[in-house]
Amino acid sequence: MRKKAPFGLLALPLALFLSGCFVLQGFWIKSNTIAAGEKGTKAVFQIRPADLDNDRAHQFFLVGVDDSADLRATKGRWGVNQVFGGPYALTVYGDLFTTIGTDCDSANFDLSGITGFTWKGYATPNAVNDRNKSKTDVLVEVGIKATNSATDGDHEVFGVTGAWFDDGDGIPEAGDTFECLGSSQVSVNVKV
Numbered sequence: 001m002r003k004k005a006p007f008g009l010l011a012l013p014l015a016l017f018l019s020g021c022f023v024l025q026g027f028w029i030k031s032n033t034i035a036a037g038e039k040g041t042k043a044v045f046q047i048r049p050a051d052l053d054n055d056r057a058h059q060f061f062l063v064g065v066d067d068s069a070d071l072r073a074t075k076g077r078w079g080v081n082q083v084f085g086g087p088y089a090l091t092v093y094g095d096l097f098t099t100i101g102t103d104c105d106s107a108n109f110d111l112s113g114i115t116g117f118t119w120k121g122y123a124t125p126n127a128v129n130d131r132n133k134s135k136t137d138v139l140v141e142v143g144i145k146a147t148n149s150a151t152d153g154d155h156e157v158f159g160v161t162g163a164w165f166d167d168g169d170g171i172p173e174a175g176d177t178f179e180c181l182g183s184s185q186v187s188v189n190v191k192v
């Protein structure tokens with residue numbers, strides 16, 4: 001491991017009192033080993049609605065790589081298992097980590113304090129209706145590529161998901177509310 005991880009899989013207490021949001025059930029990499037400069041693999045989020053309420057929110061995803069010279073997060077796709085209207089492309093927001101700011105910080109999870117990762121953000125283009133769907137898991141895939149100049153060895157990939165409560169203009173920004181509902185970290189081996 002090239003860099004120390006701040007923490008691993010966390011169950012966030014926020015999920016206990018929020019409604020209408022999708023919580024993280026799993027985060028993994030489809031292929032443990034990828035070749036530098038080639039097609040790459042997918043990071044997969046498995047999420048499900050937290051309860052039976054009908055509060056609609058956009059679902060967002062952050063993917064952090066430990067060194068942007070080695071790994072790149074590419075496109076994101078919602079509902080690859082053909083539920084909740086998917087599959088369709090997630091909208092990319094390069095600055096989402098910065099936009100969320102300290103909204104996700106709590107005693108148990110300090111998103112803004114995570115260092116050593118380069119982040120890319122994704123969100124559903126519309127708020128998702130999850131009424132009475134708490135038994136249905138959604139799979140979301142984000143492409144992970146090793147660059148042509150990637151260094152050989154293990155590299156870290158950080159995943160965070162949560163809800164974005166937009167003020168109605170369809171733009172994630174300071175003033176909107178963001179709630180993190182799960183995070184996990186995995187590694188992928190790059191062969192040069």
Ligand SMILES: [Ca+2]
Pocket residue numbers: 166167168169170171172173176
């Ligand atoms: Ca907004």
